[in-house]
Amino acid sequence: MTETILSPMSLLAELTHRCPLQCPYCSNPIALEPRRNELSTQDWISVLDQAAEMGVLQVHFSGGEPMSRPDLPDLVRHAVGLGLYTNLITSGVLLNEKTFPALVDAGLDHVQLSFQDIDTANAEHVGGMKGAQARKMAAAGLVVADGMPLTLNFVIYRENAARVPQMLAAAVEMGARRVEIAHTQYYGWGLANRAALMPTAQQLEQTTQAVEAAREKYAGRLTIDYVTPDYYADRPKPCMGGWGRRFINISPSGRVLPCHAAETIPNVAFPDVRHDTLAHIWRDSPLFSMFRGTDWMPQPCRSCDQREKDWGGCRCQALALAGDAAATDPVCSRAPDHERVVRVLETLPAEPPPFRYRRYARATDEVG
């Protein structure tokens, strides 16, 4: 083992997979975790203690819809007490006059609120929930009125790509400080719905131009983070800043993962906070060690001058597209399997197929 093991910077705490929305681009796994498997409040408190001790600086409470958990304010308060920066990643449909004050009181630092579109009819078609848009607008209003910083997140896909200028104008009007214009990443449900979601090259170019124009127009008022669909890139993204370098992701049932899609990786045990310490998992588990650093890399990565910039791209994408998690990310034009990405883009259907909505497999697995 020659790799230097850094301390993790960020913890993504996926408190639950339960969510009132059913977005077909969700990056959660297809096999959603039922409520009965979720970690307890005490389990999460212990995770937060251990994470702070290891050097984690920011905790992102996510899901599913993290506000589905009634103990969220307690977890926020505990994290704040540890000096962690607390971020709530929410759909906003449960954020209202009744639920928000407890989060403010707990010391929550920031809210990231997602929108499916700026067009209400399409947003509610994609989210699968009537009345969601009005609830989201009201939630944004509450956060801004409090003075807490607000980031809006718009996931971009074929049907809403043309409306990026209106999304950015709305973000300014709502009083958001930051906005993420994030093209769908193709994992979990997003991968299952790729043919319906993937924009054309021309749509991608238009969204890029819209972002550039808005950066100039709203300079000093709005920070815009822009995430492109990497299928159209020549070089892969440095997924999670490198495997086991910066991020720890914890699933609702307590699995400790280098990224939120890592449960797709075959032939490796998934460590679990109920059975091991976070520090031991981070340093020594086979899962975290298997793609850390550069020793695991095949060619062309191994001798590539980008190997410590992109870290070989995304392991879950290599698995999904090349059938091998240890392959060079096929998005890279130097990858042996790059042709597979080209073929996906060349064979996009003229008419998008219907969505496969994000739902639990069986009705008994409860939704609420």
Add this chain to the structure above:
Amino acid sequence: MTTTDLTDDSIIRFARGVRLQHDRVRERWIIQAPERAFIPDPIAAEVLKLVDGTRTLGQIVAELATRFAAPVDVIGRDVHVMVSDLITRQVLVA
């Protein structure tokens, strides 16, 4: 306010949701901000340690000038530029 309105009498504060924090594991100062953490350079860290929501820009400059035995006008120019930049980046407000 815009950064061009910045004067010696402006009271400097962190924007809500932004703070300077000591990272004891990595033994360095960091700026915690929405969904990101920045590492301030050593000079910026000295300036930010004096931002407490009561000191004016002029008081911050005077204190740094005394501490580093440097001319007020030189320090003042540098700090003004730095604070303006951090206001643009939504780290500070005045």
